[in-house]
Amino acid sequence: MTILLLGSGGREHALAWKLLQSSKCSKLFVAPGNAGTASIATNISIQPTDFESIKKLVVEENIEMIVVGPEDPLVAGIFDFFKNDAELKSIPVIGPSKEGAKLEGSKEYAKEFLIKHKIPTAAYDSFTTETVEKGCQFLETLSPPYVLKADGLAAGKGVVILNVLEEAKTELRNMLVHQKFGNASSKVVIEEFLDGIELSCFVLTDGKNYKILPTAKDYKRIGEGDTGLNTGGMGAVSPVPFADAVLMEKIETRIVKPTIEGLHKDGIEYKGFVFIGLINVKGEPMVIEYNVRMGDPETEVVMPRIKSDLVELFQAVANQTLNEISLEIDSRSATTIMVVSGGYPEEYEKGKIISGIENVNGSIVFHAGTKLENENIVSNGGRVLAITSYGSDYKEAIKKSYQNIEKLHFDKMYYRKDIGFDL
Numbered sequence: 001m002t003i004l005l006l007g008s009g010g011r012e013h014a015l016a017w018k019l020l021q022s023s024k025c026s027k028l029f030v031a032p033g034n035a036g037t038a039s040i041a042t043n044i045s046i047q048p049t050d051f052e053s054i055k056k057l058v059v060e061e062n063i064e065m066i067v068v069g070p071e072d073p074l075v076a077g078i079f080d081f082f083k084n085d086a087e088l089k090s091i092p093v094i095g096p097s098k099e100g101a102k103l104e105g106s107k108e109y110a111k112e113f114l115i116k117h118k119i120p121t122a123a124y125d126s127f128t129t130e131t132v133e134k135g136c137q138f139l140e141t142l143s144p145p146y147v148l149k150a151d152g153l154a155a156g157k158g159v160v161i162l163n164v165l166e167e168a169k170t171e172l173r174n175m176l177v178h179q180k181f182g183n184a185s186s187k188v189v190i191e192e193f194l195d196g197i198e199l200s201c202f203v204l205t206d207g208k209n210y211k212i213l214p215t216a217k218d219y220k221r222i223g224e225g226d227t228g229l230n231t232g233g234m235g236a237v238s239p240v241p242f243a244d245a246v247l248m249e250k251i252e253t254r255i256v257k258p259t260i261e262g263l264h265k266d267g268i269e270y271k272g273f274v275f276i277g278l279i280n281v282k283g284e285p286m287v288i289e290y291n292v293r294m295g296d297p298e299t300e301v302v303m304p305r306i307k308s309d310l311v312e313l314f315q316a317v318a319n320q321t322l323n324e325i326s327l328e329i330d331s332r333s334a335t336t337i338m339v340v341s342g343g344y345p346e347e348y349e350k351g352k353i354i355s356g357i358e359n360v361n362g363s364i365v366f367h368a369g370t371k372l373e374n375e376n377i378v379s380n381g382g383r384v385l386a387i388t389s390y391g392s393d394y395k396e397a398i399k400k401s402y403q404n405i406e407k408l409h410f411d412k413m414y415y416r417k418d419i420g421f422d423l
Contacts, residue, residue, distance in 0.1 A: 001311065002027040002062055005041075006048035006078075007069025008034050010338075010368035010386040011296035015069060015310075016041050017366070018303040022311035029061065035377045036367025048073040051081045059087060065314060068095035068272070071293050075105035075153060079269070092318030096292050097269040103290040107149045107189040110290050117262035119255055120286040124191035126151065132176045136169045138190055145193045148172055149289075152184035159230065161193070196281035197422065198288065199240045200298055201251055203260070203274040204313060209323040210260050210274075211313070212252065214305045215240045216298040217423075222345060224418045231345045232383055235337045235419035237394045238301035242280065242423070251278065251285045259290075271317050300366045300386040301334040335397040336388040337405060337419055338368070342412025344382035352379040352410040359407040362400055363389040379410055394420050 001024050005016055013036040019025050020040055031054065033043035046053045049072050057063065066082065068074055077098035082088040095101075102109040107126075114121040127135035139146055146168035150158030158181050162168045175185040202213040216238040222228040243251075255276060263270045275291035275298075294302065303310075307328035316322045341348035350369075354377045357365050366388060369381015387405050391397030398420050405415060 001025055001064045002029070003065045003067060003311070004029045004031065004054070004058065004063045005067045005069060006031055006054070006073055008032050009069065009296050009381075010366045010383065011294055011299040012069040013037050013366040013368070014299045014303040014386075014388075015067060015294070017364070018306065018310045019067070022309045024309065024311040024315075029057070029063065031057070034367045034380065035370035035372045036365070038372055048078075049076050051076075051078060054078075055085065055088060058091065064091060065311075065318070066091060066093045066095075067314065068093065069293060071101070071104050071153060071291065074098075074101040074292050077101075079271075092271070092314070094314050094317060095272040100263065100268045100270040101292045103274075104292040105153060107151045107289070108187060111189060111191075113262060113266075114287055117258045117265075119258050119262070120284070122147070122191040122194050122286065122288075124189055126187055126189045127172070127176065128187050129176045132173060135172050135176070135188065135190060139165060139168050139172065142190070142192055147191050147193050148175060149189040149191065150175060150181040150185035151187035151189055152181075154181040154184040158184055194279045194281050194286055194288070196279040197242065198277065198279050199243055200295055201256065201276040201278055202294060202298070202302055203256055203276065204317060204322065205260050205263075205270060205272070205274060206317045206320040206322040207270050208260075208264065208320055210256065211322060211325075211327045212248075212256060213327070214238045214302050214329055215243045215248075216295070216301050218295060218298050219416065219419055222416075224416055225421065229345050231340070233295070233297045233338065234340070234416045235335070236297045236301045237333070237335050237398075237420050237423065238298070238305055239333065241394065247280065247283065247285060255285060255287060296368070297336050297338055297383075297386050300336040300388045304334045304364065304388055304390065305330045305332070330390070332390045332392065333394040333397045334388060334390055335394055335401055335420065336366070336386045337398070337401045337415055338383050339385045339387065339405060339408060339413055339415045340383050341369070341379055341381070342414050344414070348382055349412070350378070350380050352412065353377070354379060354384070354408065354410045356408040357385075360387070360404045363387050363404040384410070384413075394423065
């Protein structure tokens with residue numbers, strides 16, 4: 001089978017690595033990919049939202065399956081584009097329809113879905129430029145900290161949590177009136193703050209049946225002790241040590257089942273991943289957000305723990321026969337540490353030569369923001385590499401990742417030294 005994977009980050013390198021372990025994948029294209037995918041698959045210089053160029057490639061290369069890594073093409077409707085095209089409609093797209101992708105594309109839509117299907121989540125309201133003063137009044141009814149979320153896609157950076165009421169009001173005006181996040185913040189959701197510890201639950205669904213994939217926890221802040229600015233994620237651990245059988249049973253019955261049943265009831269076509277961002281509040285799981293694809297860097301710890309054939313799983317998703325497949329999980333822990341460019345998530349420089357990858361031993365190096373330049377691997381993004389390791393527990397796995405990071409070098413390289421500190 002010839003497969004096309006869309007995206008260019010660490011998530012896509014991990015998906016490519018896993019897809020190529022299947023005897024059913026004879027050829028893998030990645031668009032646009034990075035230096036890591038270039039070493040195992042065929043990179044094609046096409047952007048994931050350029051649907052016409054993707055169509056041309058699919059027809060020319062007889063591609064038989066599309067796996068969508070990032071959220072942008074899903075929110076833009078790639079599933080519907082294939083479904084409504086006579087030449088493409090028989091080719092499965094692993095990812096939801098445009099309507100399903102609204103669960104990530106609009107925070108307000110997700111909140112309405114959660115409330116409608118009685119899935120536990122924080123109380124909220126949403127505001128626009130016209131109602132900004134009402135928003136300020138709503139903030140006065142809440143206790144700090146105050147949670148403000150840009151309604152649209154803001155590359156994982158559209159959530160602001162503030163402790164001071166006046167600062168929260170200023171920030172609300174920045175987001176709505178001054179368009180701090182561009183169109184993404186033309187509407188802002190304000191919600192009550194939930195106090196607890198976060199985790200991510202990943203589900204693969206064919207629209208009727210589902211499989212719960214390994215849990216993971218990622219670390220969003222740039223600074224140690226979870227301080228500083230939000231990033232796309234600085235590291236991840238799987239499984240989550242506190243996600244015991246009791247918590248997982250609550251997550252499945254109160255959150256996963258009603259989510260999949262809700263999609264079905266609402267007539268939303270959904271064949272792909274559901275990423276459920278959760279918070280454990282005194283043993284009670286509540287939904288913070290939905291994403292409609294795998295997380296990054298969580299993919300770099302979840303994929304290595306899946307023993308089953310990923311192409312077989314995706315075929316079952318396409319055929320709605322996921323209930324006929326058993327999901328095998330590696331009992332070992334996996335952790336990943338992100339190595340990032342100095343200055344990230346604010347301004348940083350690209351094009352730094354990376355050395356030492358060939359010296360890594362006992363860990364997997366997933367490329368996130370890299371490219372090939374004159375036979376050198378150079379940095380090409382804020383998050384550059386993800387170093388993933390297995391261990392009998394997360395502590396052993398983390399230790400291995402840190403030992404191997406010491407063998408890597410590029411100018412102004414930075415990483416957090418405390419991943420897993422709160423477990």
